[in-house]
Amino acid sequence: MPLETVPADxxxxxxxxxxxxxxxxxxxxRNSVFAARAGVLVAFLGLWEVCARTxxxxxxxxxxxxxxxxxIWQWITHGTAQGSLGEQIGYTLYEALSGxxxxxxxxxxxxxxxxxxxxxxxxxxxYIKVLNAIPRIVLAPIFLIxxxxxxxxxxASAVVLVFFPVFFxxxxxAREVDRNLVANARILGADNRRVTxxxxxxxxxxxxxxxxxxxxxxxxxxxxxxxxxGATKGLGLMVAAAQGTFNAAGxxxxxxxxxxxxxxxxxxxxxxxxxxxxxKPADSGDGR
Amino acid sequence: xxxxxxxxxxxxxxxxLTGATKRFRTPSGTLHTAVRDxxxxxxxxxxxxxxxxxxxxxSTTLTLVSGLEEPTEGEVKVYGEHxxxxxxxxxxxxxQDAVFPWRTVLSNVTAGPRxxxxxxxxxxxKARDWLARVGLAAFEDRYPHQLSGGMRKRVALAQxxxxxxxILLMDEPFSALDVQTRALMSDQLLELWAGTGSSVVFVTHxxxxxxxxxxxxxxMTAGPATVxxxxxxxxxxPRTVEAVRLEPRFVELYREIWASLGEEVRITRERGAxxxx
Ligand SMILES: Nc1ncnc2c1ncn2[C@@H]1O[C@H](COP(=O)(O)OP(=O)(O)O)[C@@H](O)[C@H]1O
Ligand SMILES: [Mg+2]
Numbered sequence: 001m002p003l004e005t006v007p008a009d010x011x012x013x014x015x016x017x018x019x020x021x022x023x024x025x026x027x028x029x030r031n032s033v034f035a036a037r038a039g040v041l042v043a044f045l046g047l048w049e050v051c052a053r054t055x056x057x058x059x060x061x062x063x064x065x066x067x068x069x070x071x072i073w074q075w076i077t078h079g080t081a082q083g084s085l086g087e088q089i090g091y092t093l094y095e096a097l098s099g100x101x102x103x104x105x106x107x108x109x110x111x112x113x114x115x116x117x118x119x120x121x122x123x124x125x126x127y128i129k130v131l132n133a134i135p136r137i138v139l140a141p142i143f144l145i146x147x148x149x150x151x152x153x154x155x156a157s158a159v160v161l162v163f164f165p166v167f168f169x170x171x172x173x174a175r176e177v178d179r180n181l182v183a184n185a186r187i188l189g190a191d192n193r194r195v196t197x198x199x200x201x202x203x204x205x206x207x208x209x210x211x212x213x214x215x216x217x218x219x220x221x222x223x224x225x226x227x228x229x230g231a232t233k234g235l236g237l238m239v240a241a242a243q244g245t246f247n248a249a250g251x252x253x254x255x256x257x258x259x260x261x262x263x264x265x266x267x268x269x270x271x272x273x274x275x276x277x278x279x280k281p282a283d284s285g286d287g288r
Numbered sequence: 289x290x291x292x293x294x295x296x297x298x299x300x301x302x303x304x305l306t307g308a309t310k311r312f313r314t315p316s317g318t319l320h321t322a323v324r325d326x327x328x329x330x331x332x333x334x335x336x337x338x339x340x341x342x343x344x345x346x347s348t349t350l351t352l353v354s355g356l357e358e359p360t361e362g363e364v365k366v367y368g369e370h371x372x373x374x375x376x377x378x379x380x381x382x383x384q385d386a387v388f389p390w391r392t393v394l395s396n397v398t399a400g401p402r403x404x405x406x407x408x409x410x411x412x413x414k415a416r417d418w419l420a421r422v423g424l425a426a427f428e429d430r431y432p433h434q435l436s437g438g439m440r441k442r443v444a445l446a447q448x449x450x451x452x453x454x455i456l457l458m459d460e461p462f463s464a465l466d467v468q469t470r471a472l473m474s475d476q477l478l479e480l481w482a483g484t485g486s487s488v489v490f491v492t493h494x495x496x497x498x499x500x501x502x503x504x505x506x507x508m509t510a511g512p513a514t515v516x517x518x519x520x521x522x523x524x525x526p527r528t529v530e531a532v533r534l535e536p537r538f539v540e541l542y543r544e545i546w547a548s549l550g551e552e553v554r555i556t557r558e559r560g561a562x563x564x565x
Contacts, residue, residue, distance in 0.1 A: 184388075
């Protein structure tokens with residue numbers, strides 16, 4: 001093909017045009033990913049609905065999206081048997097959040113203390129390993145006996161679930177601080193307290209934050225399981241109540257609400273993390 | 289063996305190592321001698337370069353002087369005083385990046401004064417002054433990952449110099465940089481140092497760099513390190529690295545020192561080969 005047919009674009013800065021083209025391509029790609037995602041969801045829900053209506057699956061056990069939505073809508077507009085839907089969500093979130101905060105604070109403090117002080121690590125190491133080996137979810141009934149039907153037993157379940165991953169990450173983070181950074185800080189004049197506060201803790205935050213993401217999920221699980229076993233309010237109780245009346249749609253509806261709540265809090269954490277880790281190279285991913 | 293004596297007779301030496309020995313316990317439980325019976329004296333204001341084969345114990349020697357590590361045997365003195373813990377008169381530029389990645393450039397340089405109890409405003413003022421001297425005034429808000437390797441090293445220099453150290457320990461500070469940057473950094477170091485009157489111990493594997501910078505070049509033996517020979521570099525100051533390299537005396541010194549150093553390098557390499565076999 002002769003060269004002349006190459007479109008002789010005017011002098012209008014070809015670099016800028018190319019950037020524009022690239023941006024448009026990226027935008028298109030993003031849009032098509034979103035469209036495909038929505039398509040998958042619609043297809044899944046549609047298939048579920050059709051199968052339930054045509055009797056391929058038993059709607060009594062598997063329910064169907066329209067009924068689930070009707071149930072959610074009814075909760076939103078008329079409230080649940082235990083009170084308004086917002087109150088149930090608030091209750092569960094309150095328990096999960098309290099448990100999470102307590103678990104994170106104790107986990108970080110103990111993790112860094114044991115990571116920094118060899119003696120403590122040697123003394124408490126075996127005990128922590130033993131405690132960690134207990135399947136902690138079975139503690140929920142015990143907490144119910146100890147702390148009763150109120151929020152305290154759920155908070156306790158959340159704490160034990162949250163504590164260990166946070167503790168181990170903080171411990172690891174404090175242990176694996178770059179020795180050069182510590183040496184440099186000491187030469188520059190930092191005492192032990194400053195080394196801990198200004199070198200070890202910032203260096204360990206990457207590790208700690210990795211565990212915060214996972215552990216908020218654990219806190220929710222702790223609160224829900226606690227409520228499921230015995231409570232007066234909360235999303236877990238709604239699951240239990242719906243199950244008790246063979247209301248499959250209710251179980252799924254409560255689960256859907258839970259998923260939405262979990263996703264929203266996850267988004268908030270990601271946002272906080274981005275603010276906190278401005279010092280990291282952008283493409284180093286989501287931390288180790 | 290050449291006897292090592294301080295430049296200015298009568299003055300208290302800035303650094304004095306006598307019979308210093310350092311042994312480490314290896315993971316397998318045996319003892320490993322990194323430095324053996326080392327004698328070295330550095331006069332106030334003197335620039336000493338230390339060269340030796342890889343792994344012979346140069347870094348360990350610096351950690352002994354800094355107080356980061358204690359000698360197993362022997363004595364380490366700084367300005368006539370027994371070294372016990374970190375000495376506030378000592379600055380240390382590390383081989384690997386040791387600037388704090390979560391602090392901005394400015395905050396990295398203020399770290400030292402702040403750790404030492406200087407007020408925030410005064411610390412910032414001093415830090416800005418040193419950042420200007422290393423040519424990073426425009427970058428004070430950047431984070432280390434946004435800088436080039438050479439710029440990060442200059443942050444490390446400013447971070448160290450801002451504390452006005454009387455003794456400056458430098459462990460292969462420029463080894464990770466490309467050749468041109470290294471020459472620029474060497475010149476900049478000489479400039480910065482010229483105003484301070486501090487003593488420098490500069491560890492390097494680059495003999496060119498050692499001769500171009502130093503008043504004396506100390507050659508270490510293959511590990512465990514001890515002083516093998518000391519050479520006085522009688523090249524006039526002020527020097528610039530590129531110019532001094534072309535002087536006949538430089539070439540002569542290079543040949544002399546290499547004859548001594550090369551032998552130790554060969555011993556180290558043969559040991560390595562023996563171990564690998
Ligand atoms: N903390 C330590 N524990 C055990 N061995 C060490 C330690 N630091 C250094 N060594 C050993 O001491 C020797 C000298 O190390 P180093 O002083 O770093 O050498 P150089 O700086 O001359 O390359 C090496 O064989 C090294 O493995
Ligand atoms: Mg070294």
